[in-house]
Amino acid sequence: MSTAIAEPEVTLVDLLDRLLAGGVVLAGDLTLAVAGVDLVHISLRALITSLGQR
């Protein structure tokens, strides 16, 4: 189980699916709207731009 979870070739897109929409929300003190649709869209736009430059 340990070696399987540490698999290296995780794509950023798959990771952001989970990190921006999943994970337990612990009501942080410096609350960020990273789960907010707006930032996700901003992130995706940044991603697209960045991928396009490669």
Add this chain to the structure above:
Amino acid sequence: MNASYTYAVARPFRLDLLAGLRGVDGAPVRLVRHDDLVAVVSSVPDTGFDERSLEALPRLAEVARAHHAVVAGVAAHTVTLPCRLATIHRGDDRVAAVLRDRYPRLRAALDRLAGRVELGVKVYTEAGPPAVAASGPPAEVPAGTGPTAALGGLPSNIHTDAEPPTAGSPEAARSGRDYLRRRRAEQRAREEGRGAAHQAAERMDAELAALAADHRRHRPQDRRLSGAEGEHILNVAYLVAADQVGAFTAQARALAGGGLRVEVTGPWAPYSFAPPDEADEPAEDLT
């Protein structure tokens, strides 16, 4: 001033098992304990995080990768409840207070995740439009107006080069009608193909969900981000018993075919199976 960035809540484990694993910006990872829960945290400058900074892709990617590395490292050793990206408190005492306040919920969530991992299944249509059962090869231009006219199956309409059909001629009208009819047939076939693909994907999801303890849908990914071929029609996370990963993966792959392609990712720490937001609880002393 430093703040505490929390990666995950977990059952207690020996920190030295992480062998010096570093978190965001290379900061060493430590544990904040309350009863039989630990939070895995590292220090970040309390001014270093805001929405603006995470809008920059390189920074977002960096933080996401660091977050994931710690979560995966912890999940390799103990039951782990990953936190949402950029969960930041003013200090370790605040983190401990959150563990104390949320104790029953966090304990219950960990109990539910014990011995289970997350697998991602992505279903795509095969690249390219579905085969069209129309007669004759597909035409990019109306028959009779381009060099492929002779291939359009209408040899009787081909006049001499000196006298092509004019816009008002019956031949042009007919080839225009043929063209539109063909385009409509193609469109219909595409829509039917898409509907059938979605139905097949739904059946696939139902079959896989029956093998899983839980399942959660994500939005299909934008092709510009994934670079994947075909249309992404299903993006689901399944919570699967750790000793069933091989069987589940084999089953998911066996469901491919019939114009659908299946990709399995993971095993992941159970990111997609955190308990829902506690939005109903009042926010505490937010600054």
